[in-house]
Amino acid sequence: MEDCRLSTDLVVDILSRLPVKSLMRFKCVCKFFYDLITSDRHFMDTHYGIRKAKTDCVLLEAGLVVREYYLLYKESSEIECIYLDIPPTTRVQWVKCCQGMLCLISPRNEITYKLDHGDYLIYDIWICNPSIKKVKALPSLTVPYRLPYDAFVRNEFGFGISNDMTLKVVMLLEIYSLDDGGRIPHQMTLVYSQVGGESWSLRQINNSVTSCCDIEGANNDFYLKGRYYWRAERVYDGYGRYLIWFDMNCEVFGTIELPVVSIYSVSIMNETIALLGYSGKDDWDFSCIEILLMMEDDNNTYWNKKSNIDCVVNVDNNESWRPIGIWNLDGELLVFIDHRNDWDSDHSDPDHAHDVRGVPYFISLDLVTQERKMFSLSKQRKSITIASNSTADF
Structure with a gap:
């Protein structure tokens, strides 16, 4: 930093606008960069405040007896995964x-x-x-x-x-x-x-x-x-x-x-609370996912329907979509594809039964364009794979 012609404030402002991958490389440039990126709380808060408009993350938990955790995040339009070791x-x-x-x-x-x-x-x-x-x-x-x-x-x-x-x-x-x-x-x-x-x-x-x-x-x-x-x-x-x-x-x-509706999970959308559930005819109808947003007016709270999403359900394969959460800043819905008949009832070991269920598949669905990206956690559970026919019907 001694030979740098830029002010410290300007350097901090530039670094705070970089994506995470670039920051990881910049840690190796000098001790000042390393301490700033890894230890400076004000820099971390500034970086999060700037980058949160471009990225979003959701925590996934997998496993029955032995639990595994993954942080899925979006960098611009790309979906990536951090395996929590x-x-x-x-x-x-x-x-x-x-x-x-x-x-x-x-x-x-x-x-x-x-x-x-x-x-x-x-x-x-x-x-x-x-x-x-x-x-x-x-x-x-x-x-x-x-x-x-x-x-x-x-x-x-x-x-x-x-x-x-x-x-x-x-x-x-x-x-x-x-x-x-x-x-x-x-x-x-x-x-x-x-x-x-x-x-x-x-x-x-x-x-x-x-x-x-x-x-x-x-x-x-x-x-x-x-x-x-x-x-x-x-x-x-x-x-x-x-x-x-x-x-x-x-x-x-x-x-x-x-409200008295079918709720599967609770998430965040547009800086407010979102309820994710089903609007089918009965408790076993998973053909349509419904999103409700919480509204506040004069200290009164009410729930407004945001959208309905038709699910592509394979009844013969006992398949259904389970809404996990919203990539709230981009308005995309994250869905887990549940194949219930993949469970092998002949195996009493929960860890083995988890393996029988196969690779977890997910869909990221744009609520505006209806574009759907299908991806899966790899068998090594440390990365994701985007399906080649992500926009096709499933």
């Missing part, structure tokens, strides 16, 4: 996404099994920036509650960033005693937040909104505009479907009521 020994059970960064969470305890009284719950957490292939381990999180009984645990997590650029992990925790049949849980909500530099703080906050039992599974949680959202369905104390949100700034919870 997470060692199986880490037993990562939750991966959350916020503005291109990932939060990986692994329990020290075998939480799917019985916990003995006197145990503490401990979690290992990493923050991953897949675009620069950088992973940072956080100080381990120890729940400040010692189990007074044999128990099992339910967890839900969220990951986001506040307006002052503080990273936060929110944890919804329920501990069920095995002595009373697991009916009355001890509930805790914890916020693990960045204090400065390498320091993190843990504190307990109030949450009277929901139970972990109500929160739905994959493809139903996301970060948007300072809030983390979970889709939930109340069953035991009055039926209802809603979104739970946690504000990363005020650290309070709230809810948004959902």
Whole structure:
């Protein structure tokens, strides 16, 4: 940088406009570039703010017993894949996404099994920036509650960033005693937040909104505009479907009521919440995917139908389209092609059964032009292959 005739601000502005692949090459130019690209938080935020208008990403999870994670992203019109090389020994059970960064969470305890009284719950957490292939381990999180009984645990997590650029992990925790049949849980909500530099703080906050039992599974949680959202369905104390949100700034919870429609997943489109479901004649009619957008007017929330997409369904092959999410900035729908009869019921080993299902195929569908690109994860699970007849009917 000593011989550079450009000002530092101008160099930073130029670098912040480069695609990720170019940044990876520029890391090798000089120490200033390397430190800027890999460690400067302001540069990372500026780069994300500029590039997010041209790129988008979605997190995919595959595998039954051994989980694998992939970050699909678009660079202009090209679809590419980053394989998250997470060692199986880490037993990562939750991966959350916020503005291109990932939060990986692994329990020290075998939480799917019985916990003995006197145990503490401990979690290992990493923050991953897949675009620069950088992973940072956080100080381990120890729940400040010692189990007074044999128990099992339910967890839900969220990951986001506040307006002052503080990273936060929110944890919804329920501990069920095995002595009373697991009916009355001890509930805790914890916020693990960045204090400065390498320091993190843990504190307990109030949450009277929901139970972990109500929160739905994959493809139903996301970060948007300072809030983390979970889709939930109340069953035991009055039926209802809603979104739970946690504000990363005020650290309070709230809810948004959902319409009575068939919902498969929740996503983001045009900086607002989108519901992806089916508008068929019955619960088993997957011939048409429907997209609803949340609208707000004078503090009132309502849902507006954005579009309907006719699916090409192979009934004989028991094939259906499963909407995963929106490439929200370009207005493209990401769909998983589900071949249900690929499951080999003669194999009791879930890992083997996953292999029998074959290569996962996806469709990226432009909601304006209706152009469809079909692609698949490779058998090595580390790249994607675009089908040669992407625009053809399937």
